[in-house]
Amino acid sequence: MSAYQDWNKLDDDEEDELQDNSAYEGRKDVILFCIDCSPSMLELREDPRYEDVQTCHLFTALEAAIHIQKKKVIVGPNDSVGIMLFNTTRRNEAGGQGADIKKGNYVYQPIDTINAPTIQELMRLIDAAREDPHVLLETFPSLTESRVPTGDVFTSCNWVMRDGAPKTATKRVFLITDEDNPHAGPGKERFITTARTTLMDLVQAGIGVEPFFISTDEKPFDPTKFYSSVLLPTNITDDDGAEGTILPESISITRVDELLAQMSFHEVPKRALFSVPFEFAKGFTIGVKGYGLVTEQKKGSYKYFVDFGDRMEVAVTRTTYVDEEKETEADKERLLYGMELGSTAATEEHAHESADEGGGPARTVPVNSRVFYTLGEVRSFRTMGLKPTIKLLGFKDRSELAFEDNVKHSLFIYPDEMSYSGSKRTFTALLRTMLRKKKIGLVLSVVRRNASPIFCALLPQKEKTEESGWHEPPGFHLIPLPFADDIRAAPIEETVRASDELKDAARKWVDKLTVKNGAYAPDAFPNPALSYHNAQLEASAFREEFDPTSFEDPTEPKYDRMHQRAGALMRSWKEALLQDEAAHTSIVTAGSKRKADTSVDEAEIRSKHEHGMLTKLRVDQLKDFLKSKSLSVSGKKAELAERVGEWLDSHQ
CATH class of the missing domain: 1.10.1600.10 (Ku70; Chain: A; domain 4)
Structure with missing residues (x-):
């Protein structure tokens, strides 16, 4: 291990969590499209994109599902997608998946890993519906006399997810409907209570519901009639038991063609990058989750495949250390880490022999000096023995946070009620007080097990809601503060000002x-x-x-x-x-003198050696070459040239 970077780099298997998204690349995402098939969703209307073409809301919803699946073929080939329709008389076949779900619900596409044949089957249905608008009405006939209780819809979603979704996946339900009051008759309160109870079962199973409400000029969608009382709020309140009125990422789509754009925005799951305790003082701790607001989208990583003749399977790569003498896999617990400085330190006898032969002196290890460390000790050098946590150090005025202090993109933290009870209430009290007093916090944060502790500024953000439905959530921005050598003074040059x-x-x-x-x-x-x-x-x-x-x-x-x-x-x-x-007008400035490049490559030095012209090289060039080979650079020019020649002769 010749370089410090190599020595300080831990194994990939040891959860190197310095990258923001490294711990979540392998986590799967599951989306279940839950689409309403009521008569209003199947009502034919003029297509806004094409002339003399009729369409319906169900057609648009299925088309959006195709686009999401085709996108996941590229960005998430391991993700799973399913489609369930409700308020339809079509039933699942006996013995198949979805046969035991509630009446009035139909599983058109069971939850399965993204694959081209399933998507192509849905594309053929859409192409047929584009030519004949009545195909969807005949394929998925609507319930006309009554509507499926919303609680039964959520229960069916839970059963479909239970049968097809992996336990460790991020599970979400995309609820698409244009009916704002599905149970307007008597017993509405009972339907609301049942729907909210079954929704809690979904949430406890780790399944989130993201609604997409279709609103038109002829039939505007009012979520306060029913869904505001059913779907869970996300606003931070002082009272944990208070009834909120803000829907989770609720969207009221004013134009049907916006459905795909809104779905594409919500297609990427919102995954927490870390979940750590937030320590105010000794014995006073709450839980918070951290989210990355800015992430670069990159091309998918390539994979290796093994050809078995009849099938192709993904090759799984694994790094192991092998004992050369025993030719067996080495025990990781016995591996030691260290740095190589100068020549390899063998035994003291070899060191004396090397010195007697005129070679460079080898490095010897003094008695009672530790130069090798275990994996846990190397990790402690990086983390300084601190566990993942955010510790509050104090407060400063908001004006003391300068623009140039933001050298890296910040993270956004939000209370985690599941880790510590009362986190939401305490978090809200701190947020409101800092906003009122115009203060920022100073914290010491370690967000990963292998991360180095850094000082951060805690910038409060007030919740803002816009008419378009987009809003800024309340919380804190965790801004990494630079060290003294991270900021350089910008050169100020005299120039001409415009009038x-x-x-x-x-x-x-x-x-x-x-x-x-x-x-x-x-x-x-x-x-x-x-x-x-x-x-x-x-x-x-x-x-x-x-x-x-x-x-x-x-x-x-x-x-x-x-x-x-x-x-x-x-x-x-x-x-x-x-x-x-x-x-x-231009201002003439004196140019800076560049330092001459003294480096020479190994091929040139070897050519000089073959022609007996090593002494033609300069002393600094000889020393640079010896340094690159971890050889001694002491002595006169003739000694340096001789040492270079010996190395070249032994490494033909």
């Missing part, structure tokens, strides 16, 4: 091209290179021809619209810029 008239002329066309409301939606502009790559993989998976000319890049600037909006203003600004004398 006020030139600034005003530029401000006019900049204002014309500014994003409306100053809000940039990153979900509306995906990475074009990643989207192009995924589109090719998707076409290959479904054996379709990929047309590169059909790919659209939403990040490409709309030059025609830009010139139409601000072309005249930009031309006038350019004319003013050409007439401004300051634009043609």
Whole structure:
């Protein structure tokens, strides 16, 4: 182990949790589409995208399910998806999956790992429904006399998840309906109580419900009529038993074509990156969960496959250490870690022999000096013996947190009531007090077992709700604070300033091209290179021809619209810029002298040695080569050249 980085790097098997998402890459995601089949969902209406074409809400929901599954073929091939329809008279076949669910519910697509044949079967149904709008009505006839109780729908979802979803997966139900008051008649309170009770069973089983409410001009959706009393609130309240009125990520879709966009936004599960105790003082601790708000989406990692002739299976890679003498796997508990400095320290006898032969002296280990450490000791060097926790150190004024202090993207923490009872109430009290007094917190955080302790700023955030349904949740931003050597002073160079008239002329066309409301939606502009790559993989998976000319890049600037909006203003600004004398003035600065490159590669040195011209090299070049080979650099030039020649002769 010649380098410090190698010595300080632990095995991958030892849960190296320094990466934010490393512990969650292997966790599967399960989505069950729970779609309403009531008469209003099957009612034919004009398609907003195509002329003289009729569609329905059920068609749009199934089409959105296809897009989500096709996307998961690329980004989550190990995930599972299922489709269950309710308020339909169609029943499951006896003995098949879903045969024992509640009456009025039908499992069209059992929960299974994403695969192309299942998606293609659904695509054929959608293609048939596009040609004949009555296909869906005939395939999934609606209940006309009554509606399935919402509690039975949640119970059926629980049973379907129980039979098909892995226990350790992230399980969610996408509830799609356009009926805001499914039980308007007598006994409504009983239906609400039953639905809320069965929903609690879903939550206790680790299943979340994300609703997608379809609202139209003819039939607006009012969640307060029924679903506000059923679905669980997510607002932080002082009283844990208080009834909230805020739905979990509730979405009221005003246009049906927005369904796919909203589903794509919620397709990625919200997984906590860590769950640690938050210590206020000794004996005063609450639980918090941490989430990453900014994550780069990358291409999927490639895999190795083994060809067995009749089938292909994924090869599982594993790193092991082998004892060369016994030719058996070494016991990890007996492995030691250390650094190699200079020549390899053998025995004292070998060291004297090396010195007598004129070679570089080998490093000897003094008595009672430890140079090798166990895995636990190496980990303690990194963590300083601290367990994963967030410890509150004190408070400062909000004004003392500078912009340049944010050198890494922050994490967002939220109370975890399941770890410590009363965490939500205590967390809320601290949040409100810090917001009122305009304070920030200073904490010492260790969020992973193998992470180094860092000092962080605790920035409070107040909940904000917008008309579009998007809202900023209440909580704290955990901002890693830089050390003294993490910040460099920016060089300040003298330059020419533009005149006020030139600034005003530029401000006019900049204002014309500014994003409306100053809000940039990153979900509306995906990475074009990643989207192009995924589109090719998707076409290959479904054996379709990929047309590169059909790919659209939403990040490409709309030059025609830009010139139409601000072309005249930009031309006038350019004319003013050409007439401004300051634009043609440049300040001459003295260039910095670069240090000469003294390094030479091994091939050149070996060539010099073969021609007997090692002495033609400079002393610094000889020393650099000896350092790279962990050899001694002491002595005169002739000794250095001789030492280099001996090494080259022994390493032909």
